[in-house]
Amino acid sequence: MLADRNREWFAAQNILALNLVSSPGSGKTTLLERTLRDLKEKYEMSVIEGDQETVNDAERIRATGCNAVQINTGTGCHLEAEMLASGLAQLEPPPNSILFIENVGNLVCPAMFDLGERAKVAILSITEGEDKPLKYPHMFQASELMLLNKIDLLPHLNFDIEKCIAYAHDVNPAIKVLKVSATTGEGMYEWYDWLASRSFRWSFASK
């Protein structure tokens, strides 16, 4: 299976590959931009961007100084292991690095497709409503971590953050939840701690 081949290659290269999944507009790209800027002195990082159309996101990522390859899926609703493999051939991520795979914005289909990643990370914007883990359980079952993003907007919304976390645990008792704002930076250091804890050999090469 091609996903397994990707996984073996990541393991051999000591590359931490994370599959970022969410609805459109959850703030994935903004979260990545901030992560890359904050951590670029510490780690080698690169990005595969999935979108139906446009190369906008890869351009935003490259502006941070990191390598990025854009995969356009056309009418396709998710990335597949084969697309990732061809993106990797173009991107050539270095050994001992982190690879972020930004999937097509879709809270349904990417849940079903293993790309060979180490883990799926679900990003949920609090503007989407607290019921989303119940209504789209497959995505939250498939993810190790849920980043509750845009918490800076909490004062302007009617969003019950504890209820949302309880719903996520209803569908996946093991899911870890972090509250973040990629815009203000709140909570981002816990996400960086989680990243550090997930490296294959418990240490990345320092730059």
Place this chain on the structure above:
Amino acid sequence: MLADRNREWFAAQNILALNLVSSPGSGKTTLLERTLRDLKEKYEMSVIEGDQETVNDAERIRATGCNAVQINTGTGCHLEAEMLASGLAQLEPPPNSILFIENVGNLVCPAMFDLGERAKVAILSITEGEDKPLKYPHMFQASELMLLNKIDLLPHLNFDIEKCIAYAHDVNPAIKVLKVSATTGEGMYEWYDWLASRSFRWSFASK
């Protein structure tokens, strides 16, 4: 084709069937609740709710006094014409009425599936970012109307509303755009005017 059979049945019954499509969390259900409450003295209306799991949305709709049937798609990412047909058999929408079909929250896959509806209506929350029509062009090409929802949050966001509308017109020059807030009610009357203008025989039975 089953979609055509649905369409013929809607025409024969003078039922205006609208397929509401959007990302998860765009506010479709809240928009429907307000629409049903505001127009229930004027029209017969009923709702088919699509979600991967839960019957929450159908319960919210029934609380407005309108009939609703929930279709759970499980791992499926969109409604199909056959699911709609079986939902209709259960719902039994009356002649001379409006049927709202709330599709699974997914800005990708429902664009490809004709249910036999009169029109697709795309709902985009301004919290999702102005680039979405470019990144998910198929949905905006397939839709007659785009409702830009949650405009009450505009002061708290960095969202360029004119740019978003220009992007929507880039991918579909014919798409009509209305700015609404289902929470505050702003702009909703233009949506109601659009609804009135779309009836099959230019008149619904008055209640």
